[in-house]
Amino acid sequence: MTSEDQPLEPTFYDAVGGEPTFRKLVDEFYAGVAEDPLLRPMYPEEDLGPAAERLRMFLVQYWGGPGTYSQLRGHPRLRMRHAPFTVGPRQRDAWLLHMRHAVDTLNLPAEQEATLWEYLERAAMFMVNTMEE
Numbered sequence: 607m608t609s610e611d612q613p614l615e616p617t618f619y620d621a622v623g624g625e626p627t628f629r630k631l632v633d634e635f636y637a638g639v640a641e642d643p644l645l646r647p648m649y650p651e652e653d654l655g656p657a658a659e660r661l662r663m664f665l666v667q668y669w670g671g672p673g674t675y676s677q678l679r680g681h682p683r684l685r686m687r688h689a690p691f692t693v694g695p696r697q698r699d700a701w702l703l704h705m706r707h708a709v710d711t712l713n714l715p716a717e718q719e720a721t722l723w724e725y726l727e728r729a730a731m732f733m734v735n736t737m738e739e
């Protein structure tokens with residue numbers, strides 16, 4: 607039996623548990639950012655909630671979930687959107703530290719965890735826009 611409106615393979619988004627998984631990831635990450643003396647001052651808004659929502663919608667869309675991010679924000683162009691902020695090696699390392707902790711709280715199967723983590727590490731390297739300390 608075939609079906610044309612159902613993908614044969616679940617998306618990575620579905621495989622790791624869908625929206626609740628990405629919500630937990632981003633909530634854990636922002637709990638770390640909220641306490642980080644280097645990263646916290648970088649966020650323009652007093653309330654980290656809207657920034658958390660943008661990151662969550664982006665990751666959901668990237669991994670095959672609903673495309674709400676682009677409906678609301680347009681093309682991601684993430685490097686360009688980070689250009690106003692100093693993202694050097696220290697900021698990247700701090701970002702990855704909180705993200706590593708957040709990924710650990712998900713207790714994903716090893717293969718899924720590696721897939722997610724390799725992407726996040728690569729994306730964080732890509733976002734660096736200055737080598738100055």
Ligand code: HEM
Pocket residue numbers: 645648649650651656657660661664679684687688691692693697698701726729730731733734
């Ligand atoms: C490497 C260190 C990084 C730092 C220091 C950093 C910092 C920031 C800051 C300060 C903002 C603005 C907050 C806001 O949304 O109002 C932002 C936005 C955002 N960041 Fe990052 N970021 C980093 C890496 C990443 C990575 C690796 C990703 C994706 C995997 C990412 C995804 C996003 C998204 C989706 C937004 C919202 C863009 C928008 O629609 O306006 N960031 N980031």
